[in-house]
Amino acid sequence: xxxxxxxxxxxxxxxxxxxxxxxxxxxxxxxxxxxxxxxxxxxxxxxxxxxxxxxxxxxxxxxxxxxxxxxxxxxxxxxxxxxxxxxxxxxxxxxxxxxxxxxxxxxxxxxxxxxxxxxxxxxxxxxxxxxxxxxxxxxxxxxxxxxxxxxxxxxxxxxxxxxxxxxxxxxxxxxxxxxxxxxxxxxxxxxxxxxxxxxxxxxxxxxxxxxxxxxxxxxxxxxxxxxxxxxxxxxxxxxxxxxxxxxxxxx
Amino acid sequence: xxxxxxxxxxxxxxxxxxxxxxxxxxxxxxxxxxxxxxxxxxxxxxxxxxxxxxxxxxxxxxxxxxxxxxxxxxxxxxxxxxxxxxxxxxxxxxxxxxxxxxxxxxxxxxxxxxxxxxxxxxxxxxxxxxxxxxxxxxxxxxxxxxxxxxxxxxxxxxxxxxxxxxxxxxxxxxxxxxx
Amino acid sequence: xxxxxxxxxxxxxxxxxxxxxxxxxxxxxxxxxxxxxxxxxxxxxxxxxxxxxxxxxxxxxxxxxxxxxxxxxxxxxxxxxxxxxxxxxxxxxxxxxxxxxxxxxxxxxxxxxxxxxxxxxxxxxxxxxxxxxxxxxxxxxxxxxxxxxxxxxxxxxxxxxxxxxxxxxxxxxxxxxxxxxxxxxxxxxxxxxxxxxxxxxxxxxxxxxxxxxxxxxxxxxxxxxxxxxxxxxxxxxxxxxxxxxxxxxxxxxxxxxxxxxxxxxxxxxxxxxxxxxxxxxxxxxxxxxxxxxxxxxxxxxxxxxxxxxxxxxxxxxxxxxxxxxxxxxxxxxxxxxxxxxxxxxxxxxxxx
Numbered sequence: 001x002x003x004x005x006x007x008x009x010x011x012x013x014x015x016x017x018x019x020x021x022x023x024x025x026x027x028x029x030x031x032x033x034x035x036x037x038x039x040x041x042x043x044x045x046x047x048x049x050x051x052x053x054x055x056x057x058x059x060x061x062x063x064x065x066x067x068x069x070x071x072x073x074x075x076x077x078x079x080x081x082x083x084x085x086x087x088x089x090x091x092x093x094x095x096x097x098x099x100x101x102x103x104x105x106x107x108x109x110x111x112x113x114x115x116x117x118x119x120x121x122x123x124x125x126x127x128x129x130x131x132x133x134x135x136x137x138x139x140x141x142x143x144x145x146x147x148x149x150x151x152x153x154x155x156x157x158x159x160x161x162x163x164x165x166x167x168x169x170x171x172x173x174x175x176x177x178x179x180x181x182x183x184x185x186x187x188x189x190x191x192x193x194x195x196x197x198x199x200x201x202x203x204x205x206x207x208x209x210x211x212x213x214x215x216x217x218x219x220x221x222x223x224x225x226x227x228x229x230x231x232x233x234x235x236x237x238x239x240x241x242x243x244x245x246x247x248x249x250x251x
Numbered sequence: 252x253x254x255x256x257x258x259x260x261x262x263x264x265x266x267x268x269x270x271x272x273x274x275x276x277x278x279x280x281x282x283x284x285x286x287x288x289x290x291x292x293x294x295x296x297x298x299x300x301x302x303x304x305x306x307x308x309x310x311x312x313x314x315x316x317x318x319x320x321x322x323x324x325x326x327x328x329x330x331x332x333x334x335x336x337x338x339x340x341x342x343x344x345x346x347x348x349x350x351x352x353x354x355x356x357x358x359x360x361x362x363x364x365x366x367x368x369x370x371x372x373x374x375x376x377x378x379x380x381x382x383x384x385x386x387x388x389x390x391x392x393x394x395x396x397x398x399x400x401x402x403x404x405x406x407x408x409x410x411x412x413x414x415x416x417x418x419x420x421x422x423x424x425x426x427x428x429x430x
Numbered sequence: 431x432x433x434x435x436x437x438x439x440x441x442x443x444x445x446x447x448x449x450x451x452x453x454x455x456x457x458x459x460x461x462x463x464x465x466x467x468x469x470x471x472x473x474x475x476x477x478x479x480x481x482x483x484x485x486x487x488x489x490x491x492x493x494x495x496x497x498x499x500x501x502x503x504x505x506x507x508x509x510x511x512x513x514x515x516x517x518x519x520x521x522x523x524x525x526x527x528x529x530x531x532x533x534x535x536x537x538x539x540x541x542x543x544x545x546x547x548x549x550x551x552x553x554x555x556x557x558x559x560x561x562x563x564x565x566x567x568x569x570x571x572x573x574x575x576x577x578x579x580x581x582x583x584x585x586x587x588x589x590x591x592x593x594x595x596x597x598x599x600x601x602x603x604x605x606x607x608x609x610x611x612x613x614x615x616x617x618x619x620x621x622x623x624x625x626x627x628x629x630x631x632x633x634x635x636x637x638x639x640x641x642x643x644x645x646x647x648x649x650x651x652x653x654x655x656x657x658x659x660x661x662x663x664x665x666x667x668x669x670x671x672x673x674x675x676x677x678x679x680x681x682x683x684x685x686x687x688x689x690x691x692x693x694x695x696x697x698x699x700x701x702x703x704x705x706x707x708x709x710x711x712x713x714x715x716x717x718x719x720x721x722x723x724x725x726x727x728x729x730x731x732x733x734x735x736x737x738x739x740x741x742x743x744x745x746x747x748x749x750x751x752x753x754x755x756x757x758x759x760x761x762x763x764x765x766x767x768x769x770x771x772x773x774x775x776x777x778x779x780x781x782x
Contacts (some may be wrong), residue, residue, distance in 0.1 A: 071492035078496025
């Protein structure tokens with residue numbers, strides 16, 4: 001019987017611990033597919049965050065390290081500076097990347113560190129049970145913003161791509177989503193490009209993946225994907241925010 | 252010679268640390284045990300600087316000098332701060348172009364040398380420190396002027412070879428100055 | 431005779447690290463250790479190494495974690511407040527069993543404290559700093575030569591036992607210059623099959639990790655780690671004994687305090703007081719054996735420290751409080767003078 005669909009080699013054949021309806025599985029798969037297609041499984045070294053993806057080291061079959069909260073870009077820097085021939089990526093959530101690890105993120109980007117950052121933005125702290133994230137929307141109800149995020153009290157959500165794209169440093173900054181098939185396909189292309197760029201030595205690549213958290217948003221998976229479309233994407237517009245090579249080539 | 256403890260003090264920018272390094276390197280070339288300890292931190296930038304140099308035939312214990320055998324004072328605050336710590340029978344070298352005061356202690360040997368004025372006169376304003384070093388080597392019972400040229404060569408980076416001659420000139424000026 | 435050059439203590443650490451095969455340095459500026467970073471910044475690019483100034487101490491220790499996991503000899507250096515920031519990373523490095531070298535050129539604290547020499551991070555270095563059950567090998571140099579020797583030793587031990595070696599120096603030893611020779615340097619190398627190198631599709635993936643959600647697994651991991659620590663305690667304690675043969679009073683001091691103490695001991699001997707020194711070179715493992723032995727012969731101990739009295743607790747433990755232990759200390763960047771130590775020795779002699 002012909003196999004028409006199988007697990008990427010770079011994804012371990014183990015059950016994932018993610019909640020039903022969580023897009024982390026899709027995003028893991030996209031990353032693994034990109035690694036497979038580029039033939040870099042043997043060279044890849046991944047950095048797992050603290051957050052829902054904390055156990056990503058069990059899911060990817062390449063060498064993996066588990067970072068302290070927010071420090072993945074610094075650890076990736078350490079690895080990449082030692083082993084420039086390897087392909088180094090981080091996989092981080094919004095609390096990890098845009099709150100406690102903001103300094104590491106910004107500075108890795110400013111240095112144009114030749115790494116690939118997969119940034120999963122689901123507007124909430126998932127692993128700890130649904131607290132307000134740096135990307136939680138105005139008015140969004142979370143465990144720590146029970147009356148809705150009040151921007152006068154705790155500020156505005158941070159648009160990471162827009163902010164990083166003001167830096168001279170980074171090579172490629174883009175925002176994608178995984179709420180429908182079309183967007184998933186586009187996300188796959190962006191992630192692959194973010195690895196390809198690193199292989200070509202171009203520098204810092206960040207792919208923000210707008211995702212969903214049905215469990216902590218208190219929605220069904222379907223409702224959650226709809227909420228991405230209706231509420232998240234207007235605040236976090238999809239698109240390429242910086243592409244140095246394309247800009248140079250006048251594209 | 253057993254152990255000589257030399258405290259050099261003045262303003263930042265007077266070459267206090269360099270003078271100390273010169274003595275330490277000279278000691279090293281003479282196979283002595285040496286230590287060199289600078290003051291450090293923000294006070295170094297334009298404030299007071301000092302430097303502890305110990306030359307010894309036996310291993311140096313503490314590198315921190317509390318009772319110097321020799322005090323080199325390149326400004327008045329340094330002289331006032333340290334004059335009472337000099338051991339009886341010790342030596343005090345001071346830059347008399349910057350320090351105009353009488354030393355009350357009679358149990359120390361005082362060498363006054365207008366080093367800054369001498370240096371300015373010869374267009375080598377930054378080398379007052381080395382004029383005093385020349386005078387110190389000439390007048391200290393345990394130290395000698397011998398090996399000075401070799402030390403200066405070791406201390407001045409190759410790129411700045413012109414400075415070797417200038418430093419030597421300054422050291423000679425100090426050596427030949429008569430009290 | 432080996433060729434001797436004059437070097438600052440901080441520079442000696444940097445040069446020794448390079449000779450030990452360290453090609454990766456990550457740091458953040460802080461007084462009084464910045465010479466290490468400056469030296470690395472100058473040298474590393476010329477020898478194919480990496481110097482990177484991180485955005486913070488937190489980032490720099492995590493860069494170290496990454497490089498260590500990648501199987502490299504790697505180091506960072508800082509001073510007291512910066513080490514507090516690195517504490518998180520130290521705990522992760524310990525929990526992942528990767529080797530690293532961390533230098534603390536101590537300054538006065540707590541808080542921002544001052545910039546003058548201190549030994550008040552003794553507790554932090556020997557008892558923890560970061561969270562969780564872990565140890566670091568803590569090496570306390572007392573001369574510029576030892577700054578170099580212990581740096582090399584620190585790298586060797588870190589690789590051998592898969593843990594962090596910390597050089598616990600102070601501003602004085604860091605800033606002073608003394609003659610030094612590198613001729614006796616003994617560099618050991620160790621295989622690192624656990625390192626992140628890429629699987630090359632030829633082996634199962636390596637994972638560097640400190641997370642164990644099953645308590646029995648985490649406990650097992652800790653038991654294994656402490657078995658290694660036990661071997662370190664058994665094999666690696668280092669100390670120096672000075673004039674201890676006939677001593678009736680034993681001074682215990684490390685680093686710069688031990689040098690001041692030696693001056694005081696020489697002076698006390700001239701007065702006929704039989705006093706000697708035990709100088710711990712490793713603060714962890716603490717040299718319990720010589721202290722326990724001394725407790726059987728001397729009348730009392732004096733702990734000389736640049737802190738409010740931290741090592742004194744380990745002296746009491748090692749001697750099982752068999753003899754009185756007094757404290758001679760200054761802190762906040764002050765250093766006890768030989769006279770102050772001498773006075774404490776005289777008092778001990780009188781039984782005061």
